[in-house]
Amino acid sequence: MEEKQWKGMGLAIMGALFWGLSGTSVQFLENAKHINVEWLLEARLLMAGILTIVLAYIQEGKRIFSIFKEPKDIGNLLIFGILGIAMVQYAYFRAIAISGVGVATVLQYVAPTMIIIYLFLRYFKKPSIPELFCILLAMVGTICIVMQEGLDMSSFNEEALFWGLVSAASICIYTLQPIELLKTYGTTSVVGFAMFICGILSVAMFQQVESEAIWDGMTWLGLFAIIILGTVVSFNAYMEGVKLIGAVQGSILSSLEPISAALFGWALLGNEFTLIGIFGMICIIATVFIIAWDRQRQIKREVLKKLNKEEIV
Numbered sequence: 001m002e003e004k005q006w007k008g009m010g011l012a013i014m015g016a017l018f019w020g021l022s023g024t025s026v027q028f029l030e031n032a033k034h035i036n037v038e039w040l041l042e043a044r045l046l047m048a049g050i051l052t053i054v055l056a057y058i059q060e061g062k063r064i065f066s067i068f069k070e071p072k073d074i075g076n077l078l079i080f081g082i083l084g085i086a087m088v089q090y091a092y093f094r095a096i097a098i099s100g101v102g103v104a105t106v107l108q109y110v111a112p113t114m115i116i117i118y119l120f121l122r123y124f125k126k127p128s129i130p131e132l133f134c135i136l137l138a139m140v141g142t143i144c145i146v147m148q149e150g151l152d153m154s155s156f157n158e159e160a161l162f163w164g165l166v167s168a169a170s171i172c173i174y175t176l177q178p179i180e181l182l183k184t185y186g187t188t189s190v191v192g193f194a195m196f197i198c199g200i201l202s203v204a205m206f207q208q209v210e211s212e213a214i215w216d217g218m219t220w221l222g223l224f225a226i227i228i229l230g231t232v233v234s235f236n237a238y239m240e241g242v243k244l245i246g247a248v249q250g251s252i253l254s255s256l257e258p259i260s261a262a263l264f265g266w267a268l269l270g271n272e273f274t275l276i277g278i279f280g281m282i283c284i285i286a287t288v289f290i291i292a293w294d295r296q297r298q299i300k301r302e303v304l305k306k307l308n309k310e311e312i313v
Helices: 003-032 037-069 071-099 101-108 111-123 129-147 158-176 179-185 187-206 217-245 247-269 275-312
Strands: none
Touching (some): 037 187, 037 217, 071 179, 111 158, 111 247, 158 247, 179 187, 179 217, 217 247, 247 275
């Protein structure tokens, strides 16, 4: 397989793993340190945005501000930030608050199917059989992981369905919408400005200045995992990976997030595994190898077509 494909898959997987760590850290700060979720969202977007912009400036200098010269690009940046990065976090938090993390996570991973339907309706791009099979495996694996402790459907209602599907739709937006921006201006600057702008908007919306948290070393460590690893590193890594391997494969690989959340929950919070949870992990991990095999098969087919054309000529 091309080095670009391996690099893209590795970056997308890294993003998913750190998102899982971030989710575990949010659970820890909410339950053990009683942190305010709205304040956490504001701090996460603002601080991660500033740090990412500084990193982009170190890498590229004043070129990062060229995105603000074109009104169309500014509009696309706002769409990516508001409907993608900010909305996916807020909608996911709301769904968790209403119906619990299990139902919210299952609803969120409708996203790969949404992306395939959109690409087919918009560009008539048919998914490959392995991609469809990977989506099925990812859905089954996600359901198994969140059901290992029981999936409480008693709290499920229309509002939970709404916010869960909004979260899934937001994943589609931040996976598909900014691809041209990323190619033109680079991943770091686009993600940084989107986070920072949405951080300002979230402060204006929630006006939550008190964290209400118990501050100690573990609180700061949790914030580091959420803001640095779970936001700065994860979003940049995932978006760079999607730029290299495409939206469908990137969204499938993002389903590794519940595995990492389960593993970190087991290692750090004492959560337990069951056989059904382990089966779910195997299903999701299998998608990585299937995607790699499918991409290698496609590359070989393209090479053979090119060689056949040259022979005919």
